[in-house]
Amino acid sequence: KEVKEPIRKKWIWIGLVLIVVGNVPWYFSEGFVEPYILGFPLWAFIIFIFSIILCAYLSWVCLTQWKIV
């Protein structure tokens, strides 16, 4: 009835958006340095959190969304 991918395309696209939007500091103005959070400048802390989210997301996709024939 339908042909599916081992990993559905929507999970790949979500990962791509996470990378482009969350892992590069495109949208911060110059004032995003203080306050320091856990020792990180504010902009770097946000990027660091997105990095952790990306790691967790990829791990989750592997374990739950990778369908084996």
Place this chain on the structure above:
Amino acid sequence: MGELTFAGMDGIIILTVFAIIMLVIGYYSGRGEKNIHESLSGYYLASGNLGLIALFFTLFATQYSGNTIVGYAPSAYRTGFSWLQSISFMTIIIGVYLLFAPRLYVIAKKRNFITPTDWLQHRFNSKKVTILAIFLMLWGLGNYLLEQLVAIGQAVSGMTGGTIPYQVAVIAFVLVMLAYEWMGGMKAVAFTDVMQGLVLLIGIIFFVIGGVYLAGGNFTEITRYITETEPAKTAVPPMEVNVNWFSMLVLVGLGASIYPHAVQRIYAAKSEKTLRKSFARMAWMPLLTTGLVFFVGIIGLKLFPGLEGNDSEQLVGLMANKIAAINPFFYWIMIIFFGGIVAAIVSTADSVLLSFSSLISNDVYGKFINPGATEHRKVMVGKIIGIIAIFGLLWIAWNPPGTLYEIFVLKFELLVQVFPAFVLGLYWKRLNGKAVFWGMLLGAIIAGMLTFSGYKTFYGIHGGIIGLAFNFIICIGGSYLTSTSVSKNKVLEEDMNAVSIKA
């Protein structure tokens, strides 16, 4: 590596112990396994039978070399918090694997692929595409191997306080590597990777603990100090840095994921379930490795302010000296850690050499020179040419080229040009060999010319990415202008459909 205060006899003892462990693992990997030397799959892919622990550690130890520590900590020192990109670009490699590994694994098992170019040959049935891909992959692997050889010599001579000269250090570890690889092939490489990966991981963790202790234990104070003394290193990066950051993510993500030795680990997995579990764990490793190395570089800004250019390359050695002086526990941890760095470099070099050898044996010799040769003969040719190649590279390594980072970028610039053929070929049936060949060739020429003419980046974008953009345009445009290749080949069409799950 500079002068290490803890170097000398203790360092020699640890290195000797590591070398003996590697040789013993190599011996036991090959013992009683006749298949290892009689078949290409046995020698180069451990008969496609790597379990979860071996597969995970061989993926880890191959992807994270000693250079990840020795080279990336100074990068964080020089660029500041912008080097957070190193966590992202190592994570993206796993994301790119997920684009092609599930599909490729199924076809590779069905068709008994040995090298990445087996897939390209199967998909495009074009000698031109296969030869060009082999050339680009051998170029990338050769450059990568050269980088490891330079690093082994610097690490060992630094760790032994010059007691073991640079050239002797390189030859000693190359001989150890050749011996265990000859005895056990991929199986020996994967099992030594377990030891090498563990030592590296434990070493990094203790290195960061020692560094934080020396810097006063308060990371916020370190950042405040950097903002006062070098505000550019904590400031929001300007747009050109962001463009370069994104370009680096694409270059490393696409380039490192199709490294021949990385692809061969996909082939070597015991089952798809094993591969899936290994990748799920690998997704966390950037935080534990490049993440911790990033902290080392930032801590270094407070402990050793004002290091410029090549002086900053000594950062890890300088910090290790200070950490080793804390107490006897840290003294021995630092010796084991530096032994671990050497082991990690060897663990990457052995995988690259094995892959280089397989491309010669299975592709150059087996496809074009003597297709009728027995598998045993092909394996022997690969082993011998691999040894000749490594001594050729050693000759170059006696005069180490610029900084490690320069070489690192150069290999990806060309290797990444194989990506459209490799991955787009899995998804798009219309993609054909002619378009792929011209796209790959033009992409490689543009990337090479930009790099060699000094325009390594153009408005922050790497030359390899500019070449890749042209490559994709030619692949897609050229395929629309010419006829499709898959529908004429029923076997290939069946393969490409079989990897989709029927609902």
